[in-house]
Amino acid sequence: MFGFLRKEIIIKSEILTDFTDYHSHILPNVDDGIKSVEKALAVLDSYQVLGVKRVVFTPHIMADYPQNSAQFLRSKFEEFKRLYTGEIELSLGAEYMLDAKFEKHLNSGDLLPIVDNYLLVETSYINSPINFMDQLRAIQSKGYFVVLAHPERYNYMQNDDYKQLKNIGVLFQLNLLSIVGVYGKGAEQRAKKLLHSGCYDFVGTDIHNLEFHLNVFHRRKLSKKDINGILYLKNKLF
Numbered sequence: 001m002f003g004f005l006r007k008e009i010i011i012k013s014e015i016l017t018d019f020t021d022y023h024s025h026i027l028p029n030v031d032d033g034i035k036s037v038e039k040a041l042a043v044l045d046s047y048q049v050l051g052v053k054r055v056v057f058t059p060h061i062m063a064d065y066p067q068n069s070a071q072f073l074r075s076k077f078e079e080f081k082r083l084y085t086g087e088i089e090l091s092l093g094a095e096y097m098l099d100a101k102f103e104k105h106l107n108s109g110d111l112l113p114i115v116d117n118y119l120l121v122e123t124s125y126i127n128s129p130i131n132f133m134d135q136l137r138a139i140q141s142k143g144y145f146v147v148l149a150h151p152e153r154y155n156y157m158q159n160d161d162y163k164q165l166k167n168i169g170v171l172f173q174l175n176l177l178s179i180v181g182v183y184g185k186g187a188e189q190r191a192k193k194l195l196h197s198g199c200y201d202f203v204g205t206d207i208h209n210l211e212f213h214l215n216v217f218h219r220r221k222l223s224k225k226d227i228n229g230i231l232y233l234k235n236k237l238f
């Protein structure tokens, strides 16, 4: 399997060397991501071959997964870490859906940022939350930076929405799969436009399963300009 990785995924070898993956669903059996400890360990082994340095687990915290409190995920993470013997630095964050339950999590004061005080959030792909701006301001008022996951994937967002979000200090996280075309031409084009206008602050894979990512990473070639944009982003904070 590793031979396959080395041979096929040329793009990744450049982008993923010393990479920090700020968005991943690798923590097993807690959401729609990786479903077993064995698979999670296999993903991390593959990542190590590719040169990835750090991985932040970002399981979904949303109404669909009511068990996923910060405390529950911490215990799952500690359990998993005891089984991992590889070299990648692991940490725990979360991806918060801005749904009806979000306010409860925010007010609990027990949150899982992806690093320091950077909180990763997402919305539905179809509709903006009714109180979107209020939710973003509420997060900021608690002292967090809002990191919006894959802004290129929200079908309801237009240029003015991106501008408005940037104007209030929302940080954007590129999903690597968007830019190689996995989520369609629209998301790919929006990702390239946002990347080349300097709108992104973070990058992540949003990996949910190994097979899917192996099949898609080399699906569409990136231009030198795209790769340079991602490389710049990769080193932006750390």
Ligand SMILES: [Fe+2]
Pocket: 023, 024, 025, 095, 149, 206
């Ligand atoms: Fe995600």
